[in-house]
Amino acid sequence: MNDTIEDHAPETHSDWPLRPWALAALLGLAGLGIHLIGEWGSDSWVPWRAALSAAVAFGALAFAFTLDRDRWKQPLAFAAIVALVMAGIAWRVASAGDHHADEPFWLAAGVVAIALALPLFQAGFHRLRWRTPYRQTHFHVWADAISAGGAVAFTGLSWLLLILLSTLFSAIEIDLLKDLVNEGWFGWTFSGAAFGAALGVLRNQLKIIGTLQSVVMLVFSIIAVPLAIALAIFIVAVLASGISVLWNATESPTPLLLSVAVASFILVNAVVRNGDAEASENRILRWAALVLALAILPLALLAAISTGTRISEYGLSPERLWGIVAVAVAVAYGLAYFVAPIRGGLTGWMERVRSANMHLAVGTCAIAFILALPLFDFGAISARNQVARLEAGKVAVDKFDFDALRWDFGDAGREVLEALASDDNAEIARLAAKARARDKRVYRPQRDHNRDQRLANLRFGFDAPDLREDVTDLVRVAVWHCNKPCVALDLGEDDDGRRRIALVENGNVQWEVLPAEGAPEPAHMIENPQPEQNADSQVEIREWSGRRIYIDGKPAGTPFE
Incomplete structure (x- = not known):
């Protein structure tokens, strides 16, 4: 390696003996603040508490990663911006309640934006713009990852040691450490301080980190060879067998394909490194990196086809819209990496890849930041798409997921469901009204190829038309029922006025309870009573008479009366 670590480190960086103490104090106080502000254990947070907790956590971490002895003003400004951005996102997430359906993705987008902005700031992108040296940006990406990983490992080891010592002292009846470990404020403070000290x-030790980078990238570059061979075989097999073989192998090929694309991206950069002087001279590794660089685009395109197929079959949802964003980013990287050897040739393609990395990182950071803002309502977009599919006849009324509008698309979905409950189509209005009335989510699989057969297997032991309709709706969404010939029996009402239904299938009996308005609740078995028993309890055999289910004259299931 011809370059020294100083070639990549910022000019203002210097060893600072007090840095571990300063960061331990900073992050220790941040941990204590998070404990005092946060509502841990609560299902929902007050927005101002969520915002302040996020500001303290992310602002302190951003400051810790960028602070230097003679350079604190710009890091403080950057940390303040990070704190403000994440506070705003956390406020929005905490305020969302059930009004929106994709709030976890807002937070994830904010974290991605901050994670990409950190090495760009450390490399001076805010001052140099596109003149920022790639080697510094690449160095900081790996340095931050190694520093964070090492600090997390040290924090875990510190906790193990603390628990060991607390147990040791507890053995001689000194419970101070044991009591402290059980205190929430101490745990947050200790974790923050340990992480800060290690960080x-x-x-x-940037020189040591630089050496670790070289070791890590060397190991990754070796892994690139078998992955390149495997991907080459995979792509040839898909081309020869047809893309359908991939759909038949897994229900969710998109995450798998994107994960392999990300792994290829990491391994390519492990070979490419900071510059031509540092790139591996091994021809096998270079060819492996080239194969992986070319494979990212086919993987991304297969993921795009998979996502498009799923959307064509089931329509849009907030999760699928976020999936489209992820696939679009993957395609952008894949296209840049595919074009690099074409434009740069076998000698200059690595430099093209480095240039693409810088531009795409900035673009991805901007996109993630924009998507974290309240500019787009993916729930409303999805709800409109689903209703359009229903109105266009692309999905049958009895197969339309009205429950998704009730639970998965936020207020926009419920507004659409409300409108459908007044639709001129009586069947649409009935199913929409039933979904609107439910107070529990009825989950259904995206692929239920046996539903028509399950409904055909269903027989009724009663004549009430409304009850038959309710049971049919239940079996339609409950894939565990009627996979073989089954019979529905009316067991009457319980003490709360809810209808009890027994579904008898293959000799097994399952009880369903329907609320008074007819909307199905999750299935539950009627359990045998279990009275308390003590040493003086009288246990005896008594005569009993009641009702139970019989199949061909033989008892089945538990007596229900």
């Missing part, structure tokens, strides 16, 4: 030590 400070690692940030003081």
